[in-house]
Amino acid sequence: MDTARRSAFYIFCVLILLAIPFMVSTAAPQKAAKAPPTAKQASSKEAPSKSGDVERGRYLVEEVAKCPECHTPRDANGQPDRSRWLQGSPIWITPVHPDSNWANYAPALAGFPSFSDEQGEQILEKGIGPNGLPIRAPMHIYHMNHADAMAIIAYLRSLPGRSQ
Numbered sequence: 364m365d366t367a368r369r370s371a372f373y374i375f376c377v378l379i380l381l382a383i384p385f386m387v388s389t390a391a392p393q394k395a396a397k398a399p400p401t402a403k404q405a406s407s408k409e410a411p412s413k414s415g416d417v418e419r420g421r422y423l424v425e426e427v428a429k430c431p432e433c434h435t436p437r438d439a440n441g442q443p444d445r446s447r448w449l450q451g452s453p454i455w456i457t458p459v460h461p462d463s464n465w466a467n468y469a470p471a472l473a474g475f476p477s478f479s480d481e482q483g484e485q486i487l488e489k490g491i492g493p494n495g496l497p498i499r500a501p502m503h504i505y506h507m508n509h510a511d512a513m514a515i516i517a518y519l520r521s522l523p524g525r526s527q
Contacts, residue, residue, distance in 0.1 A: 419514040434451060449471065466499040486498060
């Protein structure tokens, strides 16, 4: 890919990342508010989820936030490898200007192996990583509502984790 096309592609990616918060807030009509989960449900990796929550989470992850673009390894043709869906990958996007805070690796999300539900909520609702610091670029800082965050976590937990 020549330099001009690559630059145009990067600009397109940045515009998509900037538009995501607006797309998430209007992505689909919200259901009536449910009672908040109990402390045990909120912290349990085994908390039951409804299939509608998983499907909504899939939609948000794959169609709105486009998480597979960074969190899925690429195949020989440069496309996300479906056999390693959301299993973590080196970041292929580079900043236009040097950025010492730029992440080099997108962690595995399939099975939600490295995060508790509370950490997932902090990441998705406040943009705060498990280390208590803002998440690093190129990851977008989301300010999702709680129902969307929980749907995403339900979907990620429904996926098979990395095969050893």
